[in-house]
Every structure is written in C-alpha cells, then in structure tokens.
Amino acid sequence: MNDPRTISFWRTNGELLPANPFSRVVLSSASTKWSDVVVEEHCYPRSGLTDVMFKRHVIAINIGHSNTSEFKKEWRFRRIVKTRDEICLFPSDQPFSCRPNVERGVMANALLLALDPVFVSRIAEGLESHSDRIELIEQRRSTDPTLQHIAMALRAGVQSGAALDRMYGEALSTALAVHLLCEYGVAVLRPKRQYGRLPPKKLARAVQYIQDQLDADLTVSGIARAVGMSPDHFTRLFKKSTGQTPYAYVVETRVRKAKELLTTGKLTISEVAHHVGFVDQSHLTRHFKRVFGLPPKKLLSRRKPESVI
Numbered sequence: 001m002n003d004p005r006t007i008s009f010w011r012t013n014g015e016l017l018p019a020n021p022f023s024r025v026v027l028s029s030a031s032t033k034w035s036d037v038v039v040e041e042h043c044y045p046r047s048g049l050t051d052v053m054f055k056r057h058v059i060a061i062n063i064g065h066s067n068t069s070e071f072k073k074e075w076r077f078r079r080i081v082k083t084r085d086e087i088c089l090f091p092s093d094q095p096f097s098c099r100p101n102v103e104r105g106v107m108a109n110a111l112l113l114a115l116d117p118v119f120v121s122r123i124a125e126g127l128e129s130h131s132d133r134i135e136l137i138e139q140r141r142s143t144d145p146t147l148q149h150i151a152m153a154l155r156a157g158v159q160s161g162a163a164l165d166r167m168y169g170e171a172l173s174t175a176l177a178v179h180l181l182c183e184y185g186v187a188v189l190r191p192k193r194q195y196g197r198l199p200p201k202k203l204a205r206a207v208q209y210i211q212d213q214l215d216a217d218l219t220v221s222g223i224a225r226a227v228g229m230s231p232d233h234f235t236r237l238f239k240k241s242t243g244q245t246p247y248a249y250v251v252e253t254r255v256r257k258a259k260e261l262l263t264t265g266k267l268t269i270s271e272v273a274h275h276v277g278f279v280d281q282s283h284l285t286r287h288f289k290r291v292f293g294l295p296p297k298k299l300l301s302r303r304k305p306e307s308v309i
Contacts, residue, residue, distance in 0.1 A: 006030055007038050007054065012052075024043045025042055027040065027155070027158060032158065035166075037113060038113070039111070039113055040112045041110070041155070042112055043108070049096070049098045051095050052095065052097070053094055053096065054093075057180065058112055058113065059087060059151070059176075060089075061113075066084055068080070069098055069099060072096065072097035072098070086141070087144050087148075113154065119173070120180065123174060123181065126230035135186045136180060136184050136185050147176070151176075154169070154172050154176075157169065165279070165283075166217055168247060170219055170231075171220060196237065197237060202228075205226060206226065206227050216277065255284070255287050255288050256291070258272045258288065258296070259296075265300075272284065284296065
C-alpha cells in the first residue's frame, strides 16, 4: 500500500512498486508532521529506472558531483550531463526512464521533494487561477536559486529537528507550490491584486485565535480558515500587517509566552515547553535563544535571589 510519507515509484500500468529498488534513502521526512510535502535524499547506484512514474509532482536536485545520465525522450535515450544543483521536475503520472552513468562503486546523490497534486491545485485556487488548466511541464534547469533555497530549508528542517513543527513544513511547501506554479506551469498566473493589509477585525481575530490555540498543533490553513481566507492570501496580508509570516509570529508568540510562564517559577522548562505548543524542551530552547539571546536556564538563574550573607 502506498505510504503518503514516502516517495513511491509506479509502473505505467498503475502497479505500485512494493519498495524502492533503485536507490538508497539516506534522509527522510517520514517521521515529521508534514502533510503537504515529502523530502528524501537518495543515493543512486548504476541501475536505471525504466518506464516508471510518480503519483506526486517530484523535484529532484543533484546535490552530489556532476554525472552523466541517459533520459528517454521521444522514444529514445539521450545522454545529458547533470551538473551540481541541476533541477529536474517530474510532474505526476508522466512516465520516464533514466539510466545514470556513474563509475562503479560511485553513488549519485539527489534531493527529492514531492508535492500532492491536490495540494498544488488548492494553492492555485488561492492565486485566483484556473487550477484545472494548470499543467506542470517536465523539464530540467541548470539552477533555480529560489527553488534551491526552499529545498535546502526543508532539508535543514529534517536534519535539525525543525521538521517537528507542522507550520515550518506548511510554510515552505506552500512557497514551493507557488514557485512551481508561477515558474514551471504552462498557465500564466495572476495573483490577487489586493496587496494591502488585513482588515483590523480579521487581524485581531487571527491574533486571538493564535493566543487561544497556542498549545495546539497550529497551522496556517487553520488560522486562515478562522478568518475566512485562503492560506496563501492570508499569509501575504498577515506579513504586510505584522512584518512577520504566520509561522514566525506563532513561534515568537510561543517564546514570549514561555518567558512569561518561566518567570512565575511555577513550572519547569519542560512543562512550559508543552504548555505553549513546543514539542519538547530542546525545541523551546532553540527558539528561546534565537529570540532572547540566552537559553531558558540562563534566564532562570539570573532571576534567582542572591544569597543573604
């Protein structure tokens, strides 16, 4: 059965391959709370991929050394050189074949990002585009700084533990989908013309919702739904209104609430972390140091009364 947390290969006859026989996965977002994007780092040997496809839109970035491959295009294989940082886009349900030509014992390394087509269509609707007319085109590019930045941020999130935060993945997967639609699609998207700020009532409602749900698993889509807006449009206007993305605002609000609770001396750092919605104490500490420049323990030690001599 297809695991939505992993990137699976399918045969053109609709058969799901039971496991990935073509590469070794060395990094995966499978254990995260991310629901819209899957991130995997693959090591490929000499074996090839023949008449396979993805059910998601998949972006592959060469993060290793340059290598040569043979791609099947127009019924015949063509030899190409894949330089470092080169990007390949594989739209969903489009068959392809590939034969990597690497030296024996050498592995080709690629970072794969997969987006659900339904999620991408939902983002397109938020851009006021005809989602049923959008078609992502299979293509290769030598580089794409914006896509590269998003991809490396997602990879770093898995490596550092930021992947534990659902909003981190949600924000980056939304940015990735918008970029693909605008740069890799055949339809010309016209984003909404309203680039002002959130109406005061909607901003107040969003802030109150965040405060009320601080200990819950907050998402941008949930906050946007509370004020009756699409996630993408809400994110754009929220940043105009506050100077921060919803994700950054929520994290800082959690940190400031944590500081307030710690100064009461009634809760441990671990208890405070869970009370304000962080996964654990280390998750709180990482963001606390970024906002205040010192860890929670240091703050508590500074507030302890001096001993009376």
